[in-house]
Amino acid sequence: DAKTTQPPSMDCAEGRAANLPCNHSTISGNEYVYWYRQIHSQGPQYIIHGLKNNETNEMASLIITEDRKSSTLILPHATLRDTAVYYCIVRSFKSNFGNEKLTFGTGTRLTIIP
Amino acid sequence: DAGITQSPRHKVTETGTPVTLRCHQTENHRYMYWYRQDPGHGLRLIHYSYGVKDTDKGEVSDGYSVSRSKTEDFLLTLESATSSQTSVYFCATTGTTNEKLFFGSGTQLSVL
Numbered sequence: 001d002a003k004t005t006q007p008p009s010m011d012c013a014e015g016r017a018a019n020l021p022c023n024h025s026t027i028s029g030n031e032y033v034y035w036y037r038q039i040h041s042q043g044p045q046y047i048i049h050g051l052k053n054n055e056t057n058e059m060a061s062l063i064i065t066e067d068r069k070s071s072t073l074i075l076p077h078a079t080l081r082d083t084a085v086y087y088c089i090v091r092s093f094k095s096n097f098g099n100e101k102l103t104f105g106t107g108t109r110l111t112i113i114p
Numbered sequence: 115d116a117g118i119t120q121s122p123r124h125k126v127t128e129t130g131t132p133v134t135l136r137c138h139q140t141e142n143h144r145y146m147y148w149y150r151q152d153p154g155h156g157l158r159l160i161h162y163s164y165g166v167k168d169t170d171k172g173e174v175s176d177g178y179s180v181s182r183s184k185t186e187d188f189l190l191t192l193e194s195a196t197s198s199q200t201s202v203y204f205c206a207t208t209g210t211t212n213e214k215l216f217f218g219s220g221t222q223l224s225v226l
Contacts, residue, residue, distance in 0.1 A: 034215075
């Protein structure tokens with residue numbers, strides 16, 4: 001399974017764009033990049049995912065480099081409610097069952113500063 | 115999200131006692147997962163299920179067993195709880211391999 005590397009913590013000023021990097025240099029061709037976040041002790045929440053093209057939804061944008069070895073999650077106008085731990089995950093499969101198994105690391109603790 | 119209910123929400127038990135945590139979902143999702151979360155380790159997969167009576171081990175499965183007799187229920191059992199199993203346990207589900215994972219609210223387990 002491909003592993004991911006994220007900075008342990010980041011700060012961002014409220015109202016500014018928060019850019020969270022992720023390195024996944026061993027990603028294989030059929031693996032997706034997913035981003036989740038966890039606020040306080042709640043269950044993780046899905047944000048966005050992509051394969052090779054950049055993606056955008058109502059929460060964030062995902063920029064994946066052309067070689068797919070790294071990606072950046074962008075929260076365009078960060079608010080205090082975006083303070084959370086953000087996880088970058090590469091999805092793996094068991095080919096015989098087509099099963100999905102996500103492996104989470106320790107993520108990036110993003111703090112939005114008023 | 116996705117009608118996932120974990121029970122109990124909090125549990126305090128003694129070393130050596132059996133404990134069962136329940137995850138119930140109302141979305142008819144095929145895949146279900148149990149994770150544990152500890153400081154410094156993020157989320158680690160314990161066991162997962164890809165259908166009724168079909169389960170497999172994750173990365174930290176020692177000391178845990180699971181059962182899935184119905185699509186909607188995924189049970190995690192600690193046969194003889196140890197202090198190292200004090201943790202927050204999260205259940206998750208997904209419907210297909212292309213969908214997002216939905217998480218429950220977690221169970222805080224303390225083994226004294």
